[in-house]
Amino acid sequence: MECLFCAIAAGEADGHRVLDDGTAVAFLDARPLFPGHVLVVPRRHAETLTDLLPEEIGPFFTRVRRVAGAVERGTGAAGSFVAANNRVSQSVPHFHVHVVPRNRKDGLRGFFWPRGRYASRKEAAEVAARIRAALED
Secondary structure: OOOHHHHHHOOOOOOOEEEEOOOEEEEEOOOOOOOOOEEEEEOOOOOOHHHOOHHHHHHHHHHHHHHHHHHHHHHOOOEEEEEOOOOOOOOOOOOOEEEEEEOOOOOOOOOOOOOOOOOOHHHHHHHHHHHHHHHHO
């Protein structure tokens, strides 16, 4: 199976690039939330965040940081929303970070899904304990 983002990174598919180096490629999202919505992808194919090598994480997110600042300055936005899906809702199976320019009253409301609360402090403590245990693996 061919990867669209690998093809864009290799220059084999169209993409309006804003950054291209040995670590990452960043290009405009073809279906932006707002003009200036950029996707930042690692040059090496990695399907998810957990597939990035430890030594790739810092350099990759340094590029994400640079792009976030450039998106804000380049679009005149008041800020940006920086996010990534990991497997679920990941439209292309190549890890990518969305950098979306934001302004007050731009129509986006917090996250794009309903939020809730834990039923109790006990439930929250149990969930936290399971995650801490998984960090030890």
